[in-house]
Amino acid sequence: MADLFNERAQNWDARTMSQQLSAAVGEAIRQYVPLHPQMAVMDFGAGTGLVCTQIAELVKNIAAVDISEAMLEKLRTKPELQGKVACFKQNIMQHPLDQQFDLIISAMAMHHIADTDKLVQCLAAHLKPGAMIALADLDSEDGSFHAPHIKGVYHAGFDRAALTQIFAQHGFKDIDFVTAHRIEKEEKNFPVFLLTATKSA
Numbered sequence: 001m002a003d004l005f006n007e008r009a010q011n012w013d014a015r016t017m018s019q020q021l022s023a024a025v026g027e028a029i030r031q032y033v034p035l036h037p038q039m040a041v042m043d044f045g046a047g048t049g050l051v052c053t054q055i056a057e058l059v060k061n062i063a064a065v066d067i068s069e070a071m072l073e074k075l076r077t078k079p080e081l082q083g084k085v086a087c088f089k090q091n092i093m094q095h096p097l098d099q100q101f102d103l104i105i106s107a108m109a110m111h112h113i114a115d116t117d118k119l120v121q122c123l124a125a126h127l128k129p130g131a132m133i134a135l136a137d138l139d140s141e142d143g144s145f146h147a148p149h150i151k152g153v154y155h156a157g158f159d160r161a162a163l164t165q166i167f168a169q170h171g172f173k174d175i176d177f178v179t180a181h182r183i184e185k186e187e188k189n190f191p192v193f194l195l196t197a198t199k200s201a
């Protein structure tokens with residue numbers, strides 16, 4: 001399968017948009033999730049590890065899951081993540097990890113997955129009972145966020161009420177949203193939510 005982030009990996013971290021988004025999502029996670037030093041965390045669609053970097057020193061370890069070798073290659077070079085982050089280059093919807101986590105975080109990866117229902121089911125299966133998820137992505141938009149030639153984009157953002165239903169159906173409770181960030185792009189403003197929820201015990 002082609003690595004859709006092969007080219008973008010090269011300057012991902014240098015982009016102002018990536019830096020501002022990961023800083024804002026990291027800040028929202030730190031504000032709304034009670035992080036602690038015993039926590040085993042998964043970052044789904046971790047990419048180059050920008051969001052991992054935001055919380056790494058506050059948790060025990062992070063499993064960085066991504067299907068892009070090019071993005072993970074950048075993550076592996078970061079000294080601040082050495083010994084803290086383990087990379088898993090695999091599609092966990094087809095090949096699950098044999099571990100359950102205290103927390104799953106994710107930023108801007110969900111719109112790359114066609115079947116949201118199946119993704120949420122998969123993420124729930126990777127969480128311990130009572131564990132949390134904190135997932136950031138675009139609110140519903142008009143389809144102009146991604147240029148038309150960008151492949152692998154399956155959703156023009158997400159409707160919060162529809163996502164609430166999906167998460168509830170898969171056993172999550174305390175499903176809340178905050179607006180973690182607003183991306184300014186070509187004179188438009190794209191809100192980014194952080195969904196937090198707890199897997200029922």
Ligand SMILES: C[S@@+](CC[C@H](N)C(=O)[O-])C[C@H]1O[C@@H](n2cnc3c(N)ncnc32)[C@H](O)[C@@H]1O
Nearest residue numbers: 045046047050065066067068071107108109112
């Ligand atoms: C927009 S990037 C965001 C990267 C990072 N979370 C950040 O905020 O900088 C989306 C990431 O999701 C990854 N991705 C796409 N489909 C995936 C899948 N099925 N499983 C895991 N990661 C996936 C891509 O390879 C890419 O690294």
